[in-house]
Amino acid sequence: MGRRAIGTLMLLALLGVGGVVAIQLLWLQQASFFQREQIAINQEQARQLEKQFNDRVVMALTDVTEQILTINKDSTDLYDAVKQERPNYFAVTINDTLHPYLLEALLRKEFSRRHILEDFEYGVYDCFTDSIVYGNYVAQDTAAADTMPHSQLLKLDKDGHYFGVYFPTRHSTLWEAPPDVGWTWIFPVVVTLIVLGFFAYSVWVILRQKRLSEMKNDFIGNMTHELKTPISTIALSAEVLSDPATMHEPERLQEYARIIRSENERLRTQVERVLQLSTLDKDSLRMKQETVDMHDVARSAADSIKLQAQERGMEVLLRLEADGAIVQGDRVHLANAVFNLLDNAVKYGRAGTPIEIRTSRRGMELLLSVKDQGIGIRKEDQRHVFERFFRVHTGNVHDVKGFGLGLHYVQQIALAHGGGISLSSEPGKGSVFILSLPLKQTA
Amino acid sequence: MSDRPTILLVEDDQNLGFVVQDALKRKGYTVHLARDGKEGLKKFNEQRSYSSPRRARPMIA
Numbered sequence: 001m002g003r004r005a006i007g008t009l010m011l012l013a014l015l016g017v018g019g020v021v022a023i024q025l026l027w028l029q030q031a032s033f034f035q036r037e038q039i040a041i042n043q044e045q046a047r048q049l050e051k052q053f054n055d056r057v058v059m060a061l062t063d064v065t066e067q068i069l070t071i072n073k074d075s076t077d078l079y080d081a082v083k084q085e086r087p088n089y090f091a092v093t094i095n096d097t098l099h100p101y102l103l104e105a106l107l108r109k110e111f112s113r114r115h116i117l118e119d120f121e122y123g124v125y126d127c128f129t130d131s132i133v134y135g136n137y138v139a140q141d142t143a144a145a146d147t148m149p150h151s152q153l154l155k156l157d158k159d160g161h162y163f164g165v166y167f168p169t170r171h172s173t174l175w176e177a178p179p180d181v182g183w184t185w186i187f188p189v190v191v192t193l194i195v196l197g198f199f200a201y202s203v204w205v206i207l208r209q210k211r212l213s214e215m216k217n218d219f220i221g222n223m224t225h226e227l228k229t230p231i232s233t234i235a236l237s238a239e240v241l242s243d244p245a246t247m248h249e250p251e252r253l254q255e256y257a258r259i260i261r262s263e264n265e266r267l268r269t270q271v272e273r274v275l276q277l278s279t280l281d282k283d284s285l286r287m288k289q290e291t292v293d294m295h296d297v298a299r300s301a302a303d304s305i306k307l308q309a310q311e312r313g314m315e316v317l318l319r320l321e322a323d324g325a326i327v328q329g330d331r332v333h334l335a336n337a338v339f340n341l342l343d344n345a346v347k348y349g350r351a352g353t354p355i356e357i358r359t360s361r362r363g364m365e366l367l368l369s370v371k372d373q374g375i376g377i378r379k380e381d382q383r384h385v386f387e388r389f390f391r392v393h394t395g396n397v398h399d400v401k402g403f404g405l406g407l408h409y410v411q412q413i414a415l416a417h418g419g420g421i422s423l424s425s426e427p428g429k430g431s432v433f434i435l436s437l438p439l440k441q442t443a
Numbered sequence: 444m445s446d447r448p449t450i451l452l453v454e455d456d457q458n459l460g461f462v463v464q465d466a467l468k469r470k471g472y473t474v475h476l477a478r479d480g481k482e483g484l485k486k487f488n489e490q491r492s493y494s495s496p497r498r499a500r501p502m503i504a
Contacts, residue, residue, distance in 0.1 A: 229456045236462040240469070252465075259458045 006206060017199045024188045032185070050087070053116070053170075058082050060110040061092050061165065067106055072096050088170040093162045098124050100133055103163055108138065118170055124163040137168075215390055226270055230263035237263075273409075287330040287416050291440060294325040294334070294366055298357050301338040305346055313352040316342070322359040325366050328440045329417045337413040338368065340406040341433050345372035349430070361439070365419070369434045376427040385423065386411040410435065449473040449490070453483035 061082045069076070074095055081093045103122060111120070119139040123132045237256045246252055302316045309316050327334070338357075345355045349372035356371040377385060384390045386407050407421075410433075414421045418438050425431035450472050454460035464474045475490070477483035 229459050233456070233459040233462050236459075236466055240462070240466055243469070245469075256462075259462060263458055 006210065009206070010203065013199055013202070017195060020195050021192055024192045028185055028188050054084060056114045056116055057090055057165070057167075058084070060107075060114045060116060061090055063110050064103070064106045065092055065094065068094060068098060068103075071102070085164075088167040089164060090166075091162050091164045093160055095161065097126055097128070097161060098163060100124055100136075104136060104138065107165065118167045121166045121168060122163060123166075125161060127161050215387070223270075223274070227267065230267050233263045234260055287333065289328055290331050292327050292329055292331045292334055294327055294338075294359065294368060294437065295320045295322075297331070297335050297338055298325075298359065298368065301335060301342050302357060304339065305342040308343070309346050309355065312346060312349070314346060314349055315354045317354050317356045319356060319358040322361045322366055324361070324439065325359055325368075326440045327366060327417070327437045329437070330413075333413045334417070334437075337410040337435065338370075340410050341370040341435065344406060344433075345370050345374070345431075348372060349374035353430075362436070364439050364441075365436045366439050367434055367436050369432050371430065371432045373430040376429050376431055377423070377425040378427050382423055382425060386421065407433075447471050447473065449475070451475050451477065451483060451487055453477045453480065455479055 065081050072095070076095060083091050083093070085091050100122070103124060107120070107122060111117075119137065121134075121137050123134045125132050237260050240246055241253070241256055246256075298318065298320060302318055305316060342355065342357070349355055353373035356369075358369045358371070360367050360369075390408075411421050414435055414437065419436045421436070422434050423431060424434075450467055452460065452464055452467070452474050454463060454476065455478055460476050460478070464476045467474045475486050477486050
């Protein structure tokens with residue numbers, strides 16, 4: 001996929017996601033606005049209804065009080081006798097004791113006249129005995145009345161006689177907290193987050209795929225280059241050998257035979273490496289469990305790299321300082337891994353500088369480090385050097401040959417042995433690769 | 444020999460360099476082999492009578 005296609009895709013996806021988020025926000029805002037408005041309307045209606053009810057009750061109770069006064073032949077005017085103590089509890093101050101049944105009869109009459117149809121309870125407080133005489137639970141549905149429990153009527157802080165009327169079925173909406181608006185936003189927010197998460201994940205996948213395909217292309221380019229050279233060499237050699245004149249030059253024949261053999265070997269190892277990597281990929285790699293002395297491995301790897309190193313005027317220094325380097329594992333793979341590290345050190349080290357192999361012990365781990373004084377690796381590339389097919393892009397890549405498989409292989413082998421590989425490097429100064437392997441437990 | 448042009452061959456691969464050089468020599472050319480671009484440039488400047496260099500930069504193909 002081209003850069004432009006990805007850019008367009010990103011732009012469209014961003015627009016889409018932005019639109020979704022904007023719509024969600026707008027919708028949320030609208031919803032909450034309407035909800036608040038609806039709640040306000042409902043509350044206003046409830047307030048009106050309650051006010052009407054309260055007014056009716058107050059008027060009814062005022063009438064009841066006046067009738068009681070008339071019956072008691074009391075001429076005093078009880079001004080403002082009716083008090084609403086609670087939303088559903090009214091208290092009326094009176095001058096004298098009062099018989100509950102009389103009160104009930106009066107209350108029933110006045111309430112039904114004013115269409116107050118709620119159930120109610122009443123009680124009469126006698127200030128001489130300091131006690132409340134409870135009246136009945138009066139229900140419209142008389143069958144239910146007997147089963148209803150009596151409520152505890154509020155005892156008020158009053159000196160005189162009074163009676164109270166309590167409406168147990170009424171609950172004020174005004175005194176309750178307004179309903180919670182908070183939960184409706186959860187759903188759109190979750191959906192939006194999922195959409196955003198999905199978008200981020202898609203972008204990540206696309207970029208990763210792009211990287212991988214770039215690396216594969218690089219790999220194919222490198223491999224073609226690496227394979228073409230031996231093929232050309234062998235083809236040319238065959239041409240020279242098929243010239244009858246060459247028959248009489250045995251030295252030349254020898255030289256060409258040597259060249260063909262060495263180029264053939266090169267092809268073989270290259271094909272081997274690719275195959276090795278594809279088996280590594282399938283997780284089918286079987287490690288032998290041998291007792292391996294890593295010092296031996298380091299020595300023989302140093303021996304086999306010696307020629308290559310000498311060609312570049314480099315010296316391989318062995319500093320095998322660990323007091324024991326016996327590990328459990330596959331000798332061939334471990335030797336390959338160490339050789340790969342040395343091979344890199346020779347390729348990327350500056351001509352004429354030494355390469356150092358050092359071993360040391362850290363707890364139950366053996367550390368084998370390979371240090372070169374070369375071009376080093378930039379910070380941003382350090383994360384990637386162990387990835388398959390990754391090659392650091394430099395101006396003159398083809399100075400150095402490779403597929404970008406070597407370090408990936410080393411890492412895979414280290415992991416397969418329960419170890420690891422790390423790297424510290426400074427561009428222009430050189431790199432140190434540290435291979436760590438668990439030491440074999442000596443019983 | 445002098446009627447044949449002199450060739451500057453720049454090739455970083457040792458074996459391929461040798462084989463190409465040898466094949467060209469057998470055809471009667473005078474061949475100077477350089478291992479990299481820098482060496483090639485040096486040899487080119489030393490002796491400007493070459494035909495156009497067969498390979499002026501490290502082999503990429």
